[in-house]
Amino acid sequence: MDERLIAVLQDQALSIDLIQKTLEQSNASALGQTLIGGLITTIVGLFIANMFTKHVEKRRVRQNRTSVVCKTKIDVVKRFDKCCFEYWSRDFDENKDPELERDIRYLHGNLRKSLDYLNQENPAGFDKSVVELKKAISVLYDEVLGNDFESKKRRRSSKIIRISDRNTHILMSNLLHYL
Amino acid sequence: MAIFNIGKDFSDHPIGRFYSDGNSSGEEFREEYLLPRVLKLADSEKLAIIIDEEVDGYGSSFLVEGFAGIVKYGYMTGDELLAKIEIHFSDDDFKFFKDKIESYIKNAKFDSKTYQSTKGT
Numbered sequence: 001m002d003e004r005l006i007a008v009l010q011d012q013a014l015s016i017d018l019i020q021k022t023l024e025q026s027n028a029s030a031l032g033q034t035l036i037g038g039l040i041t042t043i044v045g046l047f048i049a050n051m052f053t054k055h056v057e058k059r060r061v062r063q064n065r066t067s068v069v070c071k072t073k074i075d076v077v078k079r080f081d082k083c084c085f086e087y088w089s090r091d092f093d094e095n096k097d098p099e100l101e102r103d104i105r106y107l108h109g110n111l112r113k114s115l116d117y118l119n120q121e122n123p124a125g126f127d128k129s130v131v132e133l134k135k136a137i138s139v140l141y142d143e144v145l146g147n148d149f150e151s152k153k154r155r156r157s158s159k160i161i162r163i164s165d166r167n168t169h170i171l172m173s174n175l176l177h178y179l
Numbered sequence: 180m181a182i183f184n185i186g187k188d189f190s191d192h193p194i195g196r197f198y199s200d201g202n203s204s205g206e207e208f209r210e211e212y213l214l215p216r217v218l219k220l221a222d223s224e225k226l227a228i229i230i231d232e233e234v235d236g237y238g239s240s241f242l243v244e245g246f247a248g249i250v251k252y253g254y255m256t257g258d259e260l261l262a263k264i265e266i267h268f269s270d271d272d273f274k275f276f277k278d279k280i281e282s283y284i285k286n287a288k289f290d291s292k293t294y295q296s297t298k299g300t
Contacts, residue, residue, distance in 0.1 A: 109236055112275050141279070146239030150195040 005050050012043050066121055070178040073114045077171045080107040084144050084164040092154030101149070108145060111137050111171070118178075129174040136167040136174075180265075181226050183216055186233030196240035197297040205244025206297060214249060217263050224263075230276055231268040237276050247283040253290030260284055 019035055083104050087097070115137065118130050143163040148154035185193060189212050190203035197206045216226055230237075250257045261284055266277040 105236060105238070109272065112272060116271055138275075138279075141275075142239050146243070148240070150238045150240050151197070151200050152195075 005046065008046060009043060012039055015039060062121060066118070066178050069114065069117055070175045073111065074172060074175050076107055076110050076114075077168050077175065080104070080111065080140075081164060081168040083107060084140075084168075085161055088144070088157045088160045088164070090156055092148070092152070104145065104149075108137070108141060111140075114175075129177050132170060133174045136170040140164065140167050181216065181220060181224065182229065183212070183226055184229040184232055186229070186231075188212065191233040193234065193237055193241050193245075195238070196244045199297040199300045205241040205248065208241070208245040209248045210296070213245060214254060217249070217255075217260070220263055225265050226263060227265050227267055229267045230280075231270040231273040236272075237279075239279065242276065242280055243283050246280050247287035248294075250284060250287035250289050251292050252294040256289050257284045257287055 016036055016039055019032060019039075022032075083100060087100050087104060115130065115134055118133070140163070143160050147157070147160065183189075185208075189208055193203050193205075193208060195201050195204040197204055213228075220226055246260075249255060249260055255263075261281065266280060268274065268277060
């Protein structure tokens with residue numbers, strides 16, 4: 001509760017007290033009851049309005065934050081797709097590239113964490129998209145970071161490039177949902 | 180309950196499927212670390228496996244070979260293995276790997292392949 005509201009409530013309480021004392025002296029109990037009822041209604045109204053304003057503001061801040069995070073994640077998806085294409089479109093024996101492997105692992109980890117974020121931020125609001133994101137991230141893990149990803153011998157794989165391409169589109173469309 | 184901390188007792192960089200892929204592979208993990216520990220357990224005993232200490236993450240080939248390989252090569256069924264192990268983590272990101280391990284074990288076909296070691300190949 002903010003200070004302004006507390007001050008209003010205190011003023012109202014003093015007014016009620018004063019009116020009660022005045023009424024006791026003048027024996028005008030019917031009028032007094034009406035006045036007290038009106039004041040109580042005003043206090044409750046102010047309290048509800050304040051709570052509602054705070055709720056709306058909190059929701060707006062959360063949506064803005066989610067939107068910023070998702071914009072960043074869209075860039076991560078683009079980089080991930082680019083790395084996957086580069087990695088799986090060449091033979092491994094001659095062109096071993098540990099840095100590229102590391103990047104792919106890192107970028108996939110980054111995408112996994114975006115799921116945790118979305119779940120924590122709004123567990124009830126984005127069910128369908130979170131489920132689709134989760135599924136796409138899981139498929140990418142099995143296909144792109146599986147197979148011969150860590151083996152010493154690997155041949156280029158158009159199949160994995162296609163899987164990556166299809167699932168990165170799913171990731172993008174679901175992340176765009178939050179913007 | 181017996182405890183097996185992958186990062187401390189095995190490697191902080193588990194990677195690859197077979198011995199032939201280099202050190203700390205899934206095959207090495209299964210044959211020399213996980214399987215002996217699981218087979219040593221008493222009937223009602225469980226092995227607590229800590230997956231997130233000193234480890235950044237796992238590749239799918241490591242997890243498939245390391246865990247599901249026990250089922251695939253017929254050492255025990257998926258249900259038997261799942262009843263013997265408990266995966267532990269404190270970093271939320273590792274829930275993904277826990278789910279993957281359990282899913283690989285459940286989906287592995289019991290005794291569907293004959294094991295041939297790649298050690299020294």
